[in-house]
Amino acid sequence: MPFDITRIRAGYPALAEGHLHFDGAAGTQTAATVVDAVADAMRAGIGNRSPASGPGRRSLEIVAAARSAVADLLGVEPAGVVLGPSATALTYTLARTLGAAWRPGDEVVVSRLDHDANVRPWVQAAERAGATVRWAEFDPATGELPVGQYADLLTERTRLVAVTAASNAVGTEPDVPAIVKLAHGVGALVCVDGVHAVPHGPTDVPALGADFFVTSAYKWSGPHLAALVAAPQRWAGLRPDKLRPAADTVPERFEHGTPSFPLLAGVTAAVDHLAGLDPDARGDRRQRLRAGLTAARAHEEKVFDRLLGGLATLPGVTVLPAPARRSPTVSFRLDGLDPAEVATALGAAGICLSHGDYYAYEYFTAVGLRARGGAVRASVYHYNTDDEVDRLLAELGRLARR
Structure with missing residues (x-):
């Protein structure tokens, strides 16, 4: 069956606050059952x-x-x-x-x-x-x-x-x-x-x-x-x-x-x-985990593709290179703005992302960005939606035109 994002999101009480959480790489929101x-x-x-x-x-x-x-x-x-x-x-x-x-x-x-x-x-x-x-x-x-x-x-x-x-x-x-x-x-x-x-x-x-x-x-x-x-x-x-x-x-x-x-x-x-992400999955917990996380991965990839495609169209946005084989995570910079400024402006709009080097110390040192504030990171988790991506892209577009 299709990934029931409405049911999934209902299982995370924090999402009711209205923030957009694209910072799962730093820590996801907590499921209600937890x-x-x-x-x-x-x-x-x-x-x-x-x-x-x-x-x-x-x-x-x-x-x-x-x-x-x-x-x-x-x-x-x-x-x-x-x-x-x-x-x-x-x-x-x-x-x-x-x-x-x-x-x-x-x-x-x-x-x-x-x-x-x-x-x-x-x-x-x-x-x-x-x-x-x-x-x-x-x-x-x-x-x-x-x-x-x-x-x-x-x-x-x-x-x-x-x-x-x-x-x-x-x-x-x-x-x-x-x-x-x-x-x-x-x-x-x-x-x-x-x-x-x-x-x-x-x-x-x-x-x-x-x-x-x-x-x-x-x-x-x-x-x-x-x-x-x-x-x-x-x-x-x-x-x-x-x-x-x-x-x-x-x-x-x-x-x-x-x-x-x-x-x-x-x-x-x-x-x-996680074992209940796919309500139609059967078998022991290990089998249900495989089914649920496979369905979640497919949903994340669809949402992430929308994010990557949108970032590619925004003027002044530079996406750090990554291969096709990747988890749904992207780092980028916006011309003329420090990553902390971008994250703060997005935070004021209710959009949560990470900025800096995220403890990837050697990576950001090697690419010469650590001393320049690192980058902004957006990571997709299985409770994120296309509509959230569109809101993020709209805010980034607004920042790029300032």
């Missing part, structure tokens, strides 16, 4: 995890349900799901843990296309170990991350390759399986940043081949929590810094402190929300 799940968990009696009492058992159930939900979303085992406060925090934990075994002469490969959360933790871990950092470069004319360069970057001393599944700056979706194959050919591990990719279609981590994969729930209608996943046996061989009395089991030993049980209840609700 808000309810968080509130219900906070109303209920919750103790710290323990089988000794009802509230303690409830906490255990909430954590287990969140692991299972994320596992269904990504196609992995629940026992390999590490939960935490943010993708940045989890990646730092992983980088410190893996980096403790690196030695001078070892090598790490990072990409200038990535969000800094999948760059700086690895660079800093390499510096502490005396390891060498090697850089994969994107093509500034196309926005592509050429796979061929990895054959030259990788050696028998490469320990870790970090790469994004989708650029949060221009949307580029690199050929991750091909990069992983090359990395595994020299015995290197691969950490894939899936934060910007997961909201925009079905995700199959085993098919990507990633050893580690990170995602953030607040980018797919949920609360501000994240998950870093790997095969349980991969986690079993790693020993992170932890408190002495804290659990030493996998995946618990990678999770520092008492988790936010209400927000974890929201994670499960967010996955269930």
Whole structure:
């Protein structure tokens, strides 16, 4: 059946305020069922995890349900799901843990296309170990991350390759399986940043081949929590810094402190929300997620094509290059105006976008725009509409004529 955008939008209370939200890459609005799940968990009696009492058992159930939900979303085992406060925090934990075994002469490969959360933790871990950092470069004319360069970057001393599944700056979706194959050919591990990719279609981590994969729930209608996943046996061989009395089991030993049980209840609700995007979908939750996110991706691409086509007709608008294979995200500049001025003017008109470098530090430094305010970013999510795109384009046209 056609994607029922009216039904979908009704599931997001914040949309009733009237703002146009083209800033999903910075964080989507929260689904009503997620808000309810968080509130219900906070109303209920919750103790710290323990089988000794009802509230303690409830906490255990909430954590287990969140692991299972994320596992269904990504196609992995629940026992390999590490939960935490943010993708940045989890990646730092992983980088410190893996980096403790690196030695001078070892090598790490990072990409200038990535969000800094999948760059700086690895660079800093390499510096502490005396390891060498090697850089994969994107093509500034196309926005592509050429796979061929990895054959030259990788050696028998490469320990870790970090790469994004989708650029949060221009949307580029690199050929991750091909990069992983090359990395595994020299015995290197691969950490894939899936934060910007997961909201925009079905995700199959085993098919990507990633050893580690990170995602953030607040980018797919949920609360501000994240998950870093790997095969349980991969986690079993790693020993992170932890408190002495804290659990030493996998995946618990990678999770520092008492988790936010209400927000974890929201994670499960967010996955269930995504599984309900296609009301005609049948099967288990994993199958319904695939159907719902496939339908959502098709809707997003239609809306995004309208946005790209409209931007191309506006005088004074320069769109940063990106390939056809991309998530629905575009960065642009408007002649004569600083990106912050554009975003502020649009915000006054009730249109929400991002501006600056959005933590894509290396990308904007490489294209020479970071010192000039970066760019303005518009990202489409499955609750956006053609009418919203037309309003955005009309406002940009007004700004261009000032």
